[in-house]
Amino acid sequence: MRLHLITVGDPKLAYARAGWDEYEKRLRRYHKVQVTRVSGRSQALESEAVRRAAGKSPLVLLDPRGQQFTSEALSAYLDAQALGGVGELAFAIGGPDGHTDDLRASAHALWSLGRLTLPHDLAMVVLAEALYRASTISAGEPYHRG
Template sequence: MRLHLITVGEPRLAYAKAGWDEYAGRLGRYHKLRVTRVTGKTQAAESEAVARAAGKAPLVLLDPRGRQFSSEGLAAFLEAEAVGGTGELAFAVGGPDGHTDALRAGARRLWSLGELTLPHDLAMVVLVEALYRASTITAGEPYHRG
C-alpha cells in the first residue's frame, strides 16, 4: 500500500527529526512511502495545500474531533483500506490551528491521537510510529507487545 504523509512544516526539534527519520525509515519496509511538507500563511492556505498534495488519495486527517484507534484497530483500518480502497492513503498533520471545516468534510477519516494536545513535532513522530506499529502487527512481527 502507498502511504502519503503530508505535514504542515517539518520537525524542527532534534528529537523529532531523529524520531521521524527512524520511524519513516522503518515504515518504508512495509509501504511505499511519500512525504510532502506544505506551508501556508493561514489555516485556509494550509488546508488548500494539504488538499492539493493529497490529490485523489483518500485523506485521513489528524484532528482532535476524530476517532481514536488502538494499535490493532489502526492495523485493521489499514488492512481494510488496502483490500477495498485505492491502494493509497494520505495522512495529514495540520498547522497550529488545525484543518478547516471544508477539508474535514471531505476527509475519509478524522483520526484523533487522544485528548491531550501534543506539540506539532511530537504529533508527527507519533503518526509515523503508530503507522509503523500497525504495520508490524499486520505482518505478525514482535515489535508490538501488549
Template sequence: MRLHLITVGEPKLAYARAGWDEYEKRLRRYHKLQVTRVAGRTPEAESDAVRRAAGRAPLILLDPRGRQFTSEGLSAYLDAQALGGTGELALAIGGPEGHTDALRADARLLWSLGELTLPHDLAMVVLLEALYRAATISAGEPYHRG
C-alpha cells in the same frame, strides 16, 4: 499500500527530526511512502495546500475531533483499506490552528491521536510510530507486545 504523509511544516526539534527519520526508515519496509511538506500563512492556505498535495488519494486528517484507534484497530483499518482496493492513503497533520471545516468535510476519516494536546513535532513522530506499529501487527512481527 502507498502512504502519502502530508505535514504542515517539518519537525524543528532535534529529537523530533531523529524520531521522524527513524520511523520513516522503518515504515518504508512495509509501505511505499511519499512525504510532502506544505506551508501556508493561514489555515485556509494550509488546507488548500494539503488538498492539492493529496490529489485523488483518500484523505485521513489528524484531528482532535476524530476517531481514536488502538494499535490493533489501526492495523485492521489500514488492512481493510488496502483490501478494499485503496492503493494509496494521504494522511495529513495540520498546522497550529488545525484543519478547516471544509477540509474536514472532504476527508475520508478524522483520526485523533488521543485526548492529550501534543506539540506539533511530537505529533509527527507519534503518527509515524503508530503507522509502523500497525504495519508490524499486520505482518505478525513481534514489535507490538500489547
C-alpha cells in the same frame, strides 16, 4: 499500499527529526512512503495545500474530533483499506490552528491521537510510529509487544 504523509513544515526539534527519520525508515519496510511538507500563512492556505498534496487519494486528517484507534484497530483499518482496493492513503497533520471545517468535511476519515494537544513535532513522530506499529501487527511481527 502507499502511505502519503503530509505535514505542515519539517520537524524543528532535534528529537523529533531523529524520531521522524527513524520511524519513516522503518515504515518503508512495509509500505511505499511519500512525504510532502506544505506551508501556508493561514489555516485556509494550509488546508488548501493539504488538499492539493493529497490529490485523489483518500485523506485521513489527524484531528481531535476524530476516531481514536488502538494499534490493533489501526492495523485492521489499514488492512481493510488495502483489501478494499485503496492504493494510497494520505495522512495529514495540520498547522497550529488545525484543519478547516471544509477540509474536515471532505476527508475520508478523521483520526485523533488522543484528547491531549500535542506539539506539531511530537504529533509527527507519533503518526509515523503508530503507522509503523500497525504495520508490524499486520505482518505478524513482535514489535507491537515491546
